[in-house]
């Protein structure tokens with residue numbers, strides 16, 4: 001069976017949990033490039049529109065029927081997310097009360113800009129027909145394929161890498177490269193996607209991280225190493241220390 005955008009129903013094995021912003025529970029979406037594309041979208045919304053706090057993704061057909069989703073909703077294929085639903089209601093559930101997207105006009109403009117940057121990869125529920133407008137909802141557009149999603153992910157990843165490559169970082173024997181740290185940061189934010197890579201990388205490349213792996217982490221040293229290896233202004237000081245704390249906590253829990 002396929003859902004409205006043509007993507008096949010997702011089984012449990014086909015989805016992965018992503019975490020963006022303050023959404024600690026995370027949301028399940030289709031594994032691989034689709035997950036990476038949604039991480040990009042949610043990160044843009046989180047940074048440029050509003051803090052992302054609650055995201056819902058994949059639903060089975062049974063669950064979808066239970067919650068009153070459209071038949072063959074793209075949530076069933078793991079190619080749709082609902083963002084901060086409490087403040088952006090689904091029009092069909094308002095029972096005639098006046099509809100509002102819950103976004104300001106400026107926020108709506110910024111979302112259109114983000115969707116433009118994604119080159120039509122995503123469709124926004126606010127553009128659904130009157131009566132079914134759904135501003136919390138973002139999905140892969142009809143006509144998207146694994147190849148178009150892959151091309152998009154490669155485009156946004158390459159852009160980030162080019163920025164990192166322009167930055168000169170002092171060479172130290174046991175210091176990770178900018179690229180390695182960027183991958184590590186990505187991995188910590190989305191652990192299910194690249195968990196193995198990240199641990200192998202940190203164990204291999206950085207003395208502080210090796211210490212962390214042995215359970216004798218100094219979070220401050222790790223934060224300093226991460227900050228040194230990143231382009232200026234790539235992350236705020238608070239973000240760097242959050243990454244280091246997460247890294248420490250995660251490695252310790254595996255020790």
Ligand SMILES: [Zn+2]
Nearest residue numbers: 080081082137
């Ligand atoms: Zn939805």
